[in-house]
Amino acid sequence: MALAGAVRCWRLGAGPSSLQMQALSLHMSKTAMGASQKDFESAMNQVKLLKKDPGNEVKLKLYALYKQTTEGPCNTPRPGVFDLINKAKWDAWNALGNLPKETARQNYVDLVSDLSSSDSSSQVKPEADRKQPGYETLVVTSEDSITKIMMNRPAKKNALTIQMYREIMLALEAASKDDSTIIVLTGNGDYYSSGNDLMNFMNIPPGEMEKEAKNGAILLRDFVGCFIDFPKPLVAVINGPAIGISVTILGLFDLVYASDRATFHTPFTHLGQSPEGCSSYTFPKIMGQAKAAEMLMFGKKLTAREACAQGLVTEVFPDSTFQKEVWTRLKAYSKLPRNTLHISKQSIRNLEKEKLHAVNAEENSVLQERWLSDECINAVMSFLSRKAKL
Numbered sequence: 001m002a003l004a005g006a007v008r009c010w011r012l013g014a015g016p017s018s019l020q021m022q023a024l025s026l027h028m029s030k031t032a033m034g035a036s037q038k039d040f041e042s043a044m045n046q047v048k049l050l051k052k053d054p055g056n057e058v059k060l061k062l063y064a065l066y067k068q069t070t071e072g073p074c075n076t077p078r079p080g081v082f083d084l085i086n087k088a089k090w091d092a093w094n095a096l097g098n099l100p101k102e103t104a105r106q107n108y109v110d111l112v113s114d115l116s117s118s119d120s121s122s123q124v125k126p127e128a129d130r131k132q133p134g135y136e137t138l139v140v141t142s143e144d145s146i147t148k149i150m151m152n153r154p155a156k157k158n159a160l161t162i163q164m165y166r167e168i169m170l171a172l173e174a175a176s177k178d179d180s181t182i183i184v185l186t187g188n189g190d191y192y193s194s195g196n197d198l199m200n201f202m203n204i205p206p207g208e209m210e211k212e213a214k215n216g217a218i219l220l221r222d223f224v225g226c227f228i229d230f231p232k233p234l235v236a237v238i239n240g241p242a243i244g245i246s247v248t249i250l251g252l253f254d255l256v257y258a259s260d261r262a263t264f265h266t267p268f269t270h271l272g273q274s275p276e277g278c279s280s281y282t283f284p285k286i287m288g289q290a291k292a293a294e295m296l297m298f299g300k301k302l303t304a305r306e307a308c309a310q311g312l313v314t315e316v317f318p319d320s321t322f323q324k325e326v327w328t329r330l331k332a333y334s335k336l337p338r339n340t341l342h343i344s345k346q347s348i349r350n351l352e353k354e355k356l357h358a359v360n361a362e363e364n365s366v367l368q369e370r371w372l373s374d375e376c377i378n379a380v381m382s383f384l385s386r387k388a389k390l
């Protein structure tokens with residue numbers, strides 16, 4: 001078992017780690033002639049290198065086998081009832097009865113060898129191995145109880161196509177049911193997202209405009225609805241500039257971590273459009289009426305630090321250490337008791353859900369009209385003919 005585990009791990013990684021080599025040599029020597037004193041000492045060193053805590057039950061077993069190997073059968077008085085830890089250790093040792101020292105040593109070495117193998121196989125696998133299949137515009141991975149949904153159109157600044165909205169909804173739906181504790185949305189490349197792909201408005205035959213606007217509003221309602229209803233902690237890892245809908249839905253996230261290179265821009269008026277993502281309700285609540293108006297009506301672009309000062313962003317990190325710091329933090333959070341975390345999220349959010357769905361419906365009905373307006377059509381045409389950029 002241990003040997004098969006060690007060999008399998010080599011195929012997943014670049015090559016055997018020193019831990020895997022030790023596990024393998026330990027396994028080979030013990031099966032050939034029984035564990036020697038040297039094997040025992042090497043196993044004791046290996047225990048210190050384990051990355052995963054084996055849990056109290058295994059630790060007690062290791063302790064008992066160690067004592068039996070070095071001192072023989074338990075020969076001390078049982079600790080008092082209130083000395084709980086020493087009593088548990090004594091019980092474990094005493095339970096080994098008259099087990100010979102050599103057998104205890106062998107069992108100790110075997111146990112450490114198995115622990116090392118499973119410890120090695122739980123080490124980080126390359127992202128390509130963890131990637132979930134079925135997504136063309138996203139990279140979805142799960143590790144350390146975190147499901148990461150990464151928008152993956154870096155050449156187009158992660159502008160959101162119709163397919164991308166649909167895939168994000170599918171990924172959220174799957175993540176709501178998987179065994180992850182936390183869900184992260186982030187972007188690949190220099191942008192978090194430049195918002196709606198303005199090509200979504202192209203190639204619509206004149207007679208189909210109204211129908212397409214209606215379909216767009218339904219898609220947008222469902223997309224935002226997924227964030228309103230999402231049952232687990234949602235974290236936005238804002239790796240670069242964010243525009244439009246990628247900003248407005250942030251009010252529906254539980255944590256927003258931003259690189260100091262990120263900016264937050266909602267230029268709806270410039271585009272002949274109106275706020276969506278429930279921002280007409282969440283932004284005034286988060287930052288107050290005056291600041292929300294400056295962003296949503298007048299298109300003021302905020303730096304990450306300004307967005308943090310106004311409560312839209314949880315914390316800003318230097319770009320040079322952004323990924324390292326954020327993922328260390330999230331890995332620690334992902335070890336919190338999962339069910340309690342989800343229940344707390346629901347207590348915080350559930351009261352607002354009905355209101356948020358009503359706001360979502362209202363925003364989309366206004367937007368559906370806007371998309372048909374001259375102001376919107378001219379703004380989109382201007383961008384697409386490269387006369388205008390934000």
Ligand SMILES: CCCCCC/C=C/C(=O)SCCNC(=O)CCNC(=O)[C@H](O)C(C)(C)COP(=O)(O)OP(=O)(O)OC[C@H]1O[C@@H](n2cnc3c(N)ncnc32)[C@H](O)[C@@H]1OP(=O)(O)O
Nearest residue numbers: 155156157159194195196197198199216220244245389390
């Ligand atoms: C179902 C419908 C739901 C609708 C929901 C309502 C949502 C509303 C919004 O999100 S409004 C916000 C819309 N976004 C924009 O208006 C941004 C437009 N893009 C830009 O202004 C610029 O591209 C930029 C500032 C993001 C980046 O500028 P720059 O650094 O100079 O790079 P490029 O412009 O050369 O971009 C590279 C490449 O990407 C294409 N691109 C970028 N963003 C978008 C976009 N939002 N839509 C379409 N295409 C985009 C850009 O055209 C370039 O393509 P090319 O290399 O020329 O083929």
